[in-house]
Amino acid sequence: MKTRDKIIQASIVLFNEQGERNVTTNHIAAHLGISPGNLYYHFRNKEDIILSIYDEYAGNLLLDTFPQVSDEEKPLDAIILYMDVVFQMQMKFRFFYSNLPVLLDKNQNLREKYVEVQHAISERLSQLLLSLKSAQAINFDEDELADIVSILRIINTFWVSFYQTQNIVKEVNDTIFYQGVLKILAILRPYITDKSLPELKKAKEMYQQRCQDALLNN
Amino acid sequence: MKTRDKIIQASIVLFNEQGERNVTTNHIAAHLGISPGNLYYHFRNKEDIILSIYDEYAGNLLLDTFPQVSDEEKPLDAIILYMDVVFQMQMKFRFFYSNLPVLLDKNQNLREKYVEVQHAISERLSQLLLSLKSAQAINFDEDELADIVSILRIINTFWVSFYQTQNIVKEVNDTIFYQGVLKILAILRPYITDKSLPELKKAKEMYQQRCQDALLNN
Numbered sequence: 001m002k003t004r005d006k007i008i009q010a011s012i013v014l015f016n017e018q019g020e021r022n023v024t025t026n027h028i029a030a031h032l033g034i035s036p037g038n039l040y041y042h043f044r045n046k047e048d049i050i051l052s053i054y055d056e057y058a059g060n061l062l063l064d065t066f067p068q069v070s071d072e073e074k075p076l077d078a079i080i081l082y083m084d085v086v087f088q089m090q091m092k093f094r095f096f097y098s099n100l101p102v103l104l105d106k107n108q109n110l111r112e113k114y115v116e117v118q119h120a121i122s123e124r125l126s127q128l129l130l131s132l133k134s135a136q137a138i139n140f141d142e143d144e145l146a147d148i149v150s151i152l153r154i155i156n157t158f159w160v161s162f163y164q165t166q167n168i169v170k171e172v173n174d175t176i177f178y179q180g181v182l183k184i185l186a187i188l189r190p191y192i193t194d195k196s197l198p199e200l201k202k203a204k205e206m207y208q209q210r211c212q213d214a215l216l217n218n
Numbered sequence: 219m220k221t222r223d224k225i226i227q228a229s230i231v232l233f234n235e236q237g238e239r240n241v242t243t244n245h246i247a248a249h250l251g252i253s254p255g256n257l258y259y260h261f262r263n264k265e266d267i268i269l270s271i272y273d274e275y276a277g278n279l280l281l282d283t284f285p286q287v288s289d290e291e292k293p294l295d296a297i298i299l300y301m302d303v304v305f306q307m308q309m310k311f312r313f314f315y316s317n318l319p320v321l322l323d324k325n326q327n328l329r330e331k332y333v334e335v336q337h338a339i340s341e342r343l344s345q346l347l348l349s350l351k352s353a354q355a356i357n358f359d360e361d362e363l364a365d366i367v368s369i370l371r372i373i374n375t376f377w378v379s380f381y382q383t384q385n386i387v388k389e390v391n392d393t394i395f396y397q398g399v400l401k402i403l404a405i406l407r408p409y410i411t412d413k414s415l416p417e418l419k420k421a422k423e424m425y426q427q428r429c430q431d432a433l434l435n436n
Contacts, residue, residue: 118383
């Protein structure tokens with residue numbers, strides 16, 4: 001692995017474990033056994049590392065892996081696949097999402113990149129919901145679409161933060177990620193057509209099972 | 219006003235305007251024209267001020283003003299009244315909600331108080347939704363209740379944060395608060411009974427109008 005990539009991967013681990021505000025560039029360099037000068041050759045400062053993490057990994061990965069409704073797949077699978085990606089991202093880059101408003105305040109370049117990716121995601125999520133409507137898997141009035149997209153995105157963005165603020169012990173594990181997907185299914189539930197209800201029920205049971213399995217493995 | 223209350227009120231204003239992390243106890247004392255020693259007579263440190271703000275104002279006010287379904291009021295009015303209180307609180311203490319996970323991490327007493335209030339709010343919100351069901355204003359399966367309560371609370375807690383992370387220019391004004399209430403109405407929409415649909419439609423139009431009026435007044 002190249003030094004630049006090593007710095008990015010180590011930063012993600014340290015930020016997640018210790019909280020971004022408790023980790024300095026010196027900590028990251030010491031953790032990798034490289035000199036601070038070597039780190040500064042690749043990144044100007046910590047904000048520059050965070051921008052690269054979002055730009056090269058989190059943000060673009062979301063767009064690259066965005067699923068589409070196709071003839072080969074069941075329509076609801078596309079949205080579950082998408083939520084899977086989103087919540088895995090939340091777990092992998094949880095330092096980013098648990099401190100999002102502050103990080104964006106500190107870094108205008110990051111804010112601009114983030115807003116750009118978010119608009120692209122809103123657009124694609126709207127298209128995905130419209131495809132599901134065409135496939136008669138869900139049903140909604142056109143004037144409800146923007147609100148449904150917003151609500152899904154709020155849950156996507158803040159689910160881990162919400163979970164962490166509801167408990168005295170702030171533990172993060174895989175059950176949280178499955179519970180997030182279950183919340184998304186709960187939001188979609190009233191819009192699901194009778195035809196697709198068994199598919200939703202099956203998905204719900206699968207995630208409840210995964211949640212229980214993850215609890216036992218903890 | 220007593221010095222203690224003056225410190226609390228000034229802190230709320232400064233935290234909201236400049237961000238909590240950019241304001242020190244020295245700033246607060248200087249703003250009020252009192253000595254740092256006088257401030258420390260009332261509060262041990264900044265965390266102590268924030269705990270008092272939540273404990274004496276934000277948290278308990280939420281519980282004190284929680285509406286109940288009564289025979290004199292239309293059932294849906296109770297939930298709209300509640301959302302009104304919640305979102306006004308979000309605007310008034312926005313420094314708190316825009317940085318919630320970090321503030322709770324830094325202050326275990328605050329976390330315990332916050333979690334306690336949140337559990338009480340969940341309980342009351344569940345009761346409110348069950349009353350609305352008894353009054354045949356909304357309808358849902360009993361096993362959907364916990365998810366609906368969670369989803370409403372995520373929107374309540376993170377709406378202002380979400381709004382602020384979606385735009386390049388981070389401006390906070392009254393339109394955001396009305397848009398938050400509109401999101402809550404959108405979540406409730408699929409559960410509303412035919413009987414109560416005209417009431418929901420009227421509420422939606424009222425908040426859309428308020429939102430437009432607030433935009434014009436900006």
